[in-house]
Amino acid sequence: MENQHVLPHRPRRLRQSPAHRGLVRETRLSAENLIYPVFLCGGAGQKQPIATLPGQFRWSADRLVETCADLMTLGIHTVNLFGQSTEKDSRGSSALDPDGLVPRAVRALKAALPDLCVQTDVALDPYTAHGHDGVLIDGQIDNDASLDVLARMAVLHAEAGADWVAPSDMMDGRVGVIRRALDTAGHTRTCILAYSAKYASCFYGPFRGALDAAPLQGPPDKKTYQMDPANREEALREIELDIQEGADAVMVKPAGMYLDVVHAVKQRVHVPVAAYQVSGEYAMIHAAAEKGWIDLPAAMLESVLCIRRAGADMILTYFAPELARTLNESVSR
Ligand code: PBG
Numbered sequence: 001m002e003n004q005h006v007l008p009h010r011p012r013r014l015r016q017s018p019a020h021r022g023l024v025r026e027t028r029l030s031a032e033n034l035i036y037p038v039f040l041c042g043g044a045g046q047k048q049p050i051a052t053l054p055g056q057f058r059w060s061a062d063r064l065v066e067t068c069a070d071l072m073t074l075g076i077h078t079v080n081l082f083g084q085s086t087e088k089d090s091r092g093s094s095a096l097d098p099d100g101l102v103p104r105a106v107r108a109l110k111a112a113l114p115d116l117c118v119q120t121d122v123a124l125d126p127y128t129a130h131g132h133d134g135v136l137i138d139g140q141i142d143n144d145a146s147l148d149v150l151a152r153m154a155v156l157h158a159e160a161g162a163d164w165v166a167p168s169d170m171m172d173g174r175v176g177v178i179r180r181a182l183d184t185a186g187h188t189r190t191c192i193l194a195y196s197a198k199y200a201s202c203f204y205g206p207f208r209g210a211l212d213a214a215p216l217q218g219p220p221d222k223k224t225y226q227m228d229p230a231n232r233e234e235a236l237r238e239i240e241l242d243i244q245e246g247a248d249a250v251m252v253k254p255a256g257m258y259l260d261v262v263h264a265v266k267q268r269v270h271v272p273v274a275a276y277q278v279s280g281e282y283a284m285i286h287a288a289a290e291k292g293w294i295d296l297p298a299a300m301l302e303s304v305l306c307i308r309r310a311g312a313d314m315i316l317t318y319f320a321p322e323l324a325r326t327l328n329e330s331v332s333r
Pocket residue numbers: 121123124125133168169203204205206207208222277278279280
């Protein structure tokens with residue numbers, strides 16, 4: 001029978017079976033691309049559920065070691081540590097305690113799992129009573145006073161064995177100051193993952209619940225240091241500055257609503273690009289799934305795949321373990 005429609009191009013031809021689709025798939029997601037953000041608490045034997053982040057926990061260092069060993073069997077080799085400090089003061093002094101939560105956990109992780117790649121968050125908000133990422137002086141977040149503290153914090157983490165430090169504070173010039181401080185102290189191999197284009201986003205809400213860290217004094221929000229969600233050119237400027245100052249990789253945060261920024265950055269730079277699927281992105285997907293409005297595994301996979309398609313080389317996501325499990329299953333099928 002003759003077909004009256006002779007079409008030179010039928011894009012559906014390449015979609016007809018899983019094999020066809022696999023051959024032409026443009027973006028691949030692998031556990032190697034993933035970084036798992038984890039929350040630390042004090043004490044021992046602790047695994048505290050986080051109300052605002054279903055399926056996520058605050059771990060004491062001993063339990064975190066066990067969890068990370070499991071992660072490595074799933075093919076996830078990198079974690080990013082956030083400490084929940086109960087000793088908060090106006091200057092965030094507990095951030096500089098060599099026996100503080102984060103340095104102790106880094107030492108424990110590197111001793112038990114030397115091949116685990118450990119990144120640490122460098123910012124003051126979990127440690128300051130006012131909840132800001134920098135030092136509060138006369139009602140303002142003082143840029144240059146913050147730099148010194150952040151650099152000391154980074155060196156402390158490197159001394160404990162951190163492979164990467166990840167400044168998330170958005171102070172001007174901190175990448176350069178941290179690089180110099182690290183090199184001067186002999187930590188030439190410690191990488192810097194710079195939160196370069198970090199927006200003042202409402203999607204950090206569930207994270208602030210997890211760490212008990214929201215602005216309480218001084219400016220009511222973080223808009224004098226985190227970026228305006230309206231801006232893209234400015235993101236490129238921030239990224240360029242951080243590269244000049246010595247960032248090994250640059251980050252866009254949040255990820256899902258900022259894919260144009262991820263894409264623009266990837267096109268422009270020649271360092272690895274990271275994107276952070278933040279707590280609000282994760283919590284929204286969970287909430288919709290709980291209501292039965294969305295399929296959780298499918299939404300997890302699609303949301304992260306699209307961040308990768310936009311150009312992210314590495315993706316920080318709370319879905320990391322679940323996602324790795326799903327990816328491993330689909331490989332063996
Ligand atoms: C603060 C910090 C935040 C996140 C990472 N580091 C919150 C903030 O800037 O207020 C957010 C992460 C998330 O929402 O998952 N230094």
